[in-house]
Amino acid sequence: MNPVAVIDFETTGLSPAMGDRATEIAIVLLEDGKVVDRYQSLMNAGVRISAFIEDYTGISNEMVRAAPPAAEVMAEAARFVGDVPLVAHNASFDQRFWAAELARLGADERAVPSFACTMLLSRRLYPEAGSYRLGALASFHALPSAGRAHRAMADAEVAAALLSRIQGDIQRQYAVDDVPHGLLVKLQRCQRKALPKAIEGYFQALRDHA
DNA sequence: TGCCAGGCCCTCTTTAGGGCCTT
Numbered sequence: 001m002n003p004v005a006v007i008d009f010e011t012t013g014l015s016p017a018m019g020d021r022a023t024e025i026a027i028v029l030l031e032d033g034k035v036v037d038r039y040q041s042l043m044n045a046g047v048r049i050s051a052f053i054e055d056y057t058g059i060s061n062e063m064v065r066a067a068p069p070a071a072e073v074m075a076e077a078a079r080f081v082g083d084v085p086l087v088a089h090n091a092s093f094d095q096r097f098w099a100a101e102l103a104r105l106g107a108d109e110r111a112v113p114s115f116a117c118t119m120l121l122s123r124r125l126y127p128e129a130g131s132y133r134l135g136a137l138a139s140f141h142a143l144p145s146a147g148r149a150h151r152a153m154a155d156a157e158v159a160a161a162l163l164s165r166i167q168g169d170i171q172r173q174y175a176v177d178d179v180p181h182g183l184l185v186k187l188q189r190c191q192r193k194a195l196p197k198a199i200e201g202y203f204q205a206l207r208d209h210a
Numbered sequence: 211t212g213c214c215a216g217g218c219c220c221t222c223t224t225t226a227g228g229g230c231c232t233t
Contacts, residue, residue: 011233015215020233050212053233092217093232119231120218133231150233 003031004116004181005084006163008156009097010057012049016100021045022070023059025077026152029084033164039080040153042067057150074101085181089134089159091117116181118162120188124195125169134158141165174199 006028013020022043029037042059044067054060067073088094092115099112119132129140135149138158143165146157167179170187174196183202190198 009233013214014233017216018214020214023233056233088232090217090230090232093215096216097233123219131230 001032001167001178002180003029003036003084004087004163005029005081006087006156006160007081007094007098007115008088008152008159009094010059010150010152011097012045012047012053014093016096019047020097021047022074022097022101023049023053023057023064024152025073026156027077027080028153028156028160030087030160030163033167035157035160037080038153039077040156041073041076043070043073044068045070058148059151070101071105074105078102078105078107085116086113087116087118087159087163087181087184089117089155089162090119091115114185116163116184117188118159118166121166121184122162124187124190124192125166127192134162137162170199176203 008026009022010024011020011022022045024040024042026040027038028035042063044064049059049061049064086098095112095115102112118137122129122132122137126137126140129137131137134155135158138145138161141162143158143161146161147154149155170176170179176199183199186198186202187195
């Protein structure tokens with residue numbers, strides 16, 4: 001299976017459009033269901049972190065003041081990811097911050113790649129899960145704890161374990177050898193009953209293209 | 211200081227509203 005990069009941001013709030021900035025990023029490279037590399041850094045975007053967010057993430061103004069500049073960290077993160085496709089939990093959130101922080105470096109926001117989303121996939125694959133928060137899905141699947149929740153690397157590790165579980169379940173349930181990123185992106189937009197047809201259609205298109 | 215968004219998805223729906231999920 002080709003590698004994917006599972007990414008998680010900690011930020012000052014919910015919306016880069018409202019001035020919120022990233023405070024920490026973690027990236028886990030996953031290949032064949034195994035972690036093969038990691039990147040993690042706090043970053044200083046020069047903005048104040050509210051008391052609520054300090055409490056929520058455990059990331060303080062003092063910690064961020066001592067961290068490298070956000071531009072430096074994001075450039076490193078982009079180099080680390082390279083052309084590897086991206087995955088996140090509730091990916092629309094991380095995709096917005098990925099685009100916004102890289103746009104500050106001069107990157108084209110329209111060129112942001114499509115993310116696969118472990119939350120959307122879980123909604124389709126595990127209708128009995130009840131809650132689709134990352135921590136709730138980790139409990140549902142009995143995934144190993146990776147440290148303090150709401151820190152970037154701990155959450156990225158859990159999301160990577162969830163993705164590995166998702167890929168394995170798709171392989172078993174639908175008798176396929178591989179679950180490439182493009183298939184994940186396709187399935188996260190599918191109704192549950194349409195999953196088998198979508199999987200067959202995806203691999204048929206690959207064969208037609210070959 | 212306190213507040214903010216956006217996309218998905220369900221239903222008491224589609225001429226809409228509200229909960230969930232991310233920080």
